């Protein structure tokens with residue numbers, strides 16, 4: 001086992017228990033400490049460096065991480081923490097649209113609904129993370145698969161988290177979830193803007209300043225063959241984007 005300072009895609013997933021490399025047998029508290037320490041190191045880096053490592057984790061391990069996520073019933077876990085940090089990558093957005101990603105938002109909404117009695121006594125950071133992850137999933141996948149029962153439970157409890165954690169991410173993200181569930185017209189432009197920004201990473205030409213989502217003739221943009229998570233309106237823009245794209249372009253296993 002290397003030093004905690006040596007953060008890599010492999011080390012991050014090893015604390016979560018995806019790979020059978022011995023770290024999976026460490027006590028959960030040590031793995032949690034190691035994962036959080038390493039994520040703290042990543043989050044202290046400039047954003048491009050963060051996106052590089054998150055992209056590598058996503059490209060190489062998303063299917064395995066999401067299998068583990070589906071098997072882990074807790075509303076917050078090491079695997080959900082790691083999935084949450086990579087949820088803004090185009091890889092994750094593409095995964096959510098694939099058959100393997102079906103129903104993830106509804107699954108997580110169900111877990112949050114089941115945990116409503118525990119959540120008020122959790123740390124504000126954990127509640128913030130739970131809210132952030134759920135709101136991102138709902139923005140990307142919509143609320144249509146969430147059961148009426150879960151939706152009713154959540155709408156009953158989210159306003160009290162919004163009040164209890166006022167001024168913190170936990171409150172803001174609870175508010176975002178309420179806005180999504182109620183399709184609040186006042187919040188709709190902001191939610192649409194967030195969705196557009198996230199989906200634009202996958203659907204918009206990656207050429208500098210280019211905003212095309214289709215070719216001039218209306219056909220689909222061509223995909224980067226390596227990561228499958230960037231598209232271009234032509235070879236010129238693919239070449240122009242490479243200097244920056246190469247940092248987050250990893251051969252995707254899905």
Ligand SMILES: [Zn+2]
Pocket residue numbers: 205206207210211212232233234237
């Ligand atoms: Zn373009």
Ligand SMILES: [Zn+2]
Pocket residue numbers: 224225226227228229230245248249250
């Ligand atoms: Zn690529």
